[in-house]
Amino acid sequence: MINKTVNYTIPIPGGPGPDIIFDSCHVVVMVYKVGSPLTSNADIQQAVQMTLISPDYVATIASTSPDVISESGNPADFEMVIYNEGLLTDKYDIDLSFDGPAGWILDYTTTNGTFPPGQTDSVEVNSGDSTVITVSVNPNWFDGAGAATLEFTSRNNPGNQGSAVSRYVSTTGIDVLVVDAEQDDYTTFVTDCLDRVYPGSYGVVSRSALHDAAVDLSNFQLITWSQGTTFPVFVPAEVNALQTFLDGGGNLFINGQDIGSDIFEPGGFSQFAQGFYNNYLHANYVANASNFFLINGIDGDPITDEISFVAGLIYDKSLDKIEPFDADATSIFTYGAGPDVAGIRASTGTYNVVYFGIGLEQIGQQEIRDTLMQRIINFNGVMPLQLPSVPNLIAPANSAVIDSSSTLFVWEESQSQVSTYWFELDTTDQFTTAYVNTSVPDITFLYSNLQYDKSYWWRVKAYNGAGWSEFSDVWTFTTDTPVSVDDEQLTPRVFSLDQNYPNPFNPSTIITYSLANEEKVSLKVYDIMGGEVIELVNVKQAAGKYNIEFDASNLSSGLYIYSINAGDFSASKKMILIK
Incomplete structure (x- = not known):
């Protein structure tokens, strides 16, 4: 691979050279043999055409919030930031889309208000400034995995577009957790395999989701970890989460070059993880940058039997030589005819680990990737979640x-x-x-x-x-009508609004009120800012005592006010939701 940086100043309108219109121009870069004439008949080795972007309207978007692994009853907020890096003030059209289970509730909030997916809002941002957009995701107790994508388009330069993704995976209801530990989208090689060979469920999160010390991974049957070429390989919170997961009986498939070198070589960023590498991956690091790129499976191995391939050049090769660290581990891939080892598997009786010293994305043949993934699923005994039993x-x-x-x-x-x-x-x-x-x-x-x-x-x-x-x-x-209470006692003598019970509550509470005679009743709940949350009752009711359940599963913790209007009677009380 040859890299060369070329800088060339293009005349701007009003300058000494000919005027140009940025949005009407493209940059063409051509590679040709030295000494050959650059004419219409020249032998061009390679060429690429790129849009010339006006410096006036340039923007980027990024998520500043980690992905979330949580119980599906817990809503989550993600912050997205649009940065105006152009020279002029610009306006951006904002849209939210969602890929995930039906029943999840989403919206996004800008400086103009809150909007559902599919409804476009527009925000103006000064040059050098930014705007924060909050994406709210509420699974509403429906297990699954979802990805919310926030997109922007520049009004003044429609070619300037961008998007950021935030992902939520429930702690239950998902068989395989796919951890995207790199930034180059190589995790799609894992998910594409799962789509083809595994009928069960999986969810994808970035490694940031494991940085929460309270993250619960215990219900996942298998975690796949794709490292790519990203450094550091691990941070301490990730190692702690993976160790807890394995100690609890989970299974791990980890793949990527330079994992061992980043942990053991001088100057590596992840040297703290040497104990994890030896005692949980059950691997011993030998050397970096194997000279052999032909990788062969082991005859009779449940994962690599009759597998052979050449590591592809999807990026610069820097493969690790590894070996089993203890009796729990077995070699499953060798470089060439061996003895250098490219992959191992380990079984402790509590958990299983499959570790490739190469990235899955470095295996060019789809059928080989699919076969390996199917065998890894089988080796770890991963079974699709079954429908729940019928309630009794x-x-x-x-x-x-x-x-x-x-x-x-x-x-x-x-x-x-x-x-x-x-x-x-x-x-x-x-x-x-x-x-x-x-x-x-x-x-x-x-x-x-x-x-x-x-x-x-x-x-x-x-x-x-x-x-x-x-x-x-x-x-x-x-x-049946209660026989121990006469009709006079059943009819309240006054209008009243009782304190809700329980209070504080989570997630539901009962609001009780009494009507001395028939009236049109309105019972509403408001947030602390006076905004209406829900109208619980809006109907004419006979005299009597009423109990109304208020379910706040979709709301955030805080102080709320409930208020009744019935004829000339009105009253309000406070209640506290604590989650």
Whole structure:
């Protein structure tokens, strides 16, 4: 590879040379044999054409927030920054797109307000300044992996475009976690293989997601780590997270050249990780830059049997020579006929590790990459997550009689890795006009608007990353007017608004109010700035006492105000959401 930097000053309008219009020009760079005439008949070895960008309107975008691995009930905010690096003030059109599970809730917030995906906003940024855009992702208890892409386009130079991606992977419901440890998109070689050979689920995050000391990796069956050519190979938080994952029975596939050299060579950035390299990767570093690029598998090995390839020139080759560190490890690739080793696998009885001293992207043949990935999946016993078991109902008992306007519904926990439940309640067993809540995060649900002297039917189904289970059996119960309280006692004498219970709460609470006579009722919740969050009730109601559940799963912690208006009566109270 030959690199040469060429600087040439192009005359600007009004200068001594001919005027040019930047957006109408291209730069053409040609490589030809020295001494050959540069004419229409010249032998051009290579040429490339590039757009000439006006210095007036130049901008870049970057995410300043780490990717997230979290329980799917936890919303996350990502900050994206657009930098105006041009000479003039510019305006940018902003759009948000999303690739991920249905049921996730997303929006983005600029200086102009908050907007859903697909709705364009425009922001103006002065030269040398920047603007911060917040992308909010709420999985809403639906497990999975998603990527939010924020894009901008310059109004004054539409060719100036850019995008930044933030990714969220739930801690449950995902089989394989793909860690993008480099910046050159080589992780797509892993995901392309998974798309072709593995029917289960995977999620992609950058290495930044492992920098949170509280990150929970315990439910992933396999982590793949693609190093590429990025340094440092590790930072301490990543090593700590991977060690905890392996100690808990996880499995690791790590690939990339220069991993060992960065850890053991003088001047390496990751020398602190020598213990991890020896005791968890079960590898011993021998030398850098093998002279042999023909790599052969080991006959009979479950991963590399009958595999042979030449390491490709996707980037400068700098392959590591490695060897097994202990009896738990076995050589699986050699350079040429050996004895130099290019890959190992290790099994401790607690976890498995497969380590290639080359990058998967350096294997040019797709069929070989696919075969290796399929065998690594099999070697580690990775199995697609199955649909959850059907919930078994517990209470209220089938055919029960209830003398209350509220009851707590209870069912058994479904298996496995269930993140949310779907609850249905109706006055007909056909569920044609059912009350439905599709995001019940627990195995209980309090419903407080039952009518007296009615028959009800209810059922539940469970969700994990593989999808929804079948519905449970349908149970029924009836409500009866309480016989121990006379009609006079049942009708409140005054209007009132009670304090919610529980308070503080997470994620739901009950708001109780009383009506002395029939009125049109409006019950609303506001944030601390006075913005309306939700209207819980907007209907005419008879005299009586009412219990309304407020589910704040989609909201952030903080102080909220709930307010009622019923005829001439109005009242407000405060409540605190703590997550």
